[in-house]
Amino acid sequence: MxxxxxxxxxxxxxxxxxxxxxxxxxxxxxxxxxxxxxxxxxxxxxxxxxxxxxxxxxxxxxxxxxxxxxxxxxxxxxxxxxxxxxKDLNDIHQFFQQTELSMLFHQYQGTPIVRDFNLYDSLMKVIIHQQLNMKFAYTLSTRFVQTFGEEEDGSWFYPTPEKVASLEYDYLRNLQFSQRKAEYVIDTSRLIVDGELDLQKLSKLPNDEVLKTLGKIRGIGPWTVQNWLLFALGRDDLFPAADIGIQNALKKWWQLDEKPSKKDIEKKSMEWSPFRSYAALTLWRSIEG
CATH class of the missing domain: 3.30.310 (TATA-Binding Protein)
Structure with a gap:
């Protein structure tokens, strides 16, 4: 020890x-x-x-x-x-004291971005979770890992890309994956095993290059890439304007009758650059139970 x-x-x-x-x-x-x-x-x-x-x-x-x-x-x-x-979160706190989110950052001080534990695991999780409500998303990812991964000292390790690449689609269908989601998970893993997708190299590229590269893969859209950039790579300056939680948080913060448009959110969020990821996380936090 x-x-x-x-x-x-x-x-x-x-x-x-x-x-x-x-x-x-x-x-x-x-x-x-x-x-x-x-x-x-x-x-x-x-x-x-x-x-x-x-x-x-x-x-x-x-x-x-x-x-x-x-x-x-x-x-x-x-x-x-x-x-x-x-990362000195005091610097980020001081930056937001000069913005309209100053009171929000005062209320939720020191909110860090904690990265997912592994690049591949994170990509699998965001692919599995896309377009699902949170409860069922975690149910599905838990079934996936507990069926094909391994447990050690009470902690679960995701299955390796090699293990997932060897699976048949029906193995995931039996866990209540849709046919398309089963294909996205397994086919993406096969690209990694075949050397066509190198997540370690990808993690060193700028956001727009990552969006371009991952966006070409079947089943991976902008929401998935943005979440991977934020939670797998811990990038500072991402703002998922299309996210329902962000829209609801800003509706509450701005005291609106309806959710603001994606266009209005994107325009306003530019004022929070280069720390938009921290704005997003703090806004999410503001509407959590």
Whole structure:
């Protein structure tokens, strides 16, 4: 067992992140003890890593621990990138104090963007979740992982691209996937296995290049790509104007009788660049239960 500590540079609401993570039945969280167990897929192995809050929003400190005693530096760097601890959220807070969202950011201080744990897993999740209500979306992704993935120390690892590429469509149809969704999941995995889609290389490209590349793949539209950019890559400046939650949050914030149009939202959101992703996340947070 090894354990390291990290002091984040600015405010950080880890408890809120835990609440968001706990929405996914596949992720093991403990709100009382303030930790999450992160499944980490290494080059030739895998590890389960516990990330625990040791401080508060104003003075955030985290412990990172695991029984996996090899590749500690690789694991710690991976965890640091997932939770984006190097991002000073105080700077983002100050930026939004000069905008019409100032009170919203004052109310929900230190809201971080926590990345999904793995690029491939994230893409599979957003493909599965597209055009579904949240409850059934998580039901479907949970069935997918618990049927074809593997459990270790109470944490679930998504199946590998190789495993999914080898499946027949009917295997997913038996889990209540539509025929098209089964094809999107399996066919995209086959592109990755065949070397036609390299998610690691893609993750280094600008947003518009990622949108262009992923957008060519059957079954992957703008909503899916934007979600992958935001939650897999943790990009700072995305604003999904077509998202129903964003529209409802702005309807409430602007005190409108009807949801604002996508065009009006896109125009207004330019004032929140280069941190539009944080505006989106904070707006979503403002209408959560």
């Amino acid at each position: 090894w354990k390291e500590y990290y002091h984040a540079p600015g405010m950080y609401d880890f408890d809120y992140s835990l609440r968001r993570l706990s929405m996914d039945p596949l992720i093991r969280t403990n709100m009382k003890e303030r930790y999450v167990d992160v499944p980490v897929r290494l080059e030739n192995d895998r590890a389960v890593v516990r990330v625990k809050a040791e401080g508060d929003i104003e003075k955030p400190v985290f412990s990172v621990m695991s029984d996996h005693n090899e590749e500690q530096d690789v694991i710690f760097e991976h965890i640091r990138n997932i939770f984006q601890w190097d």
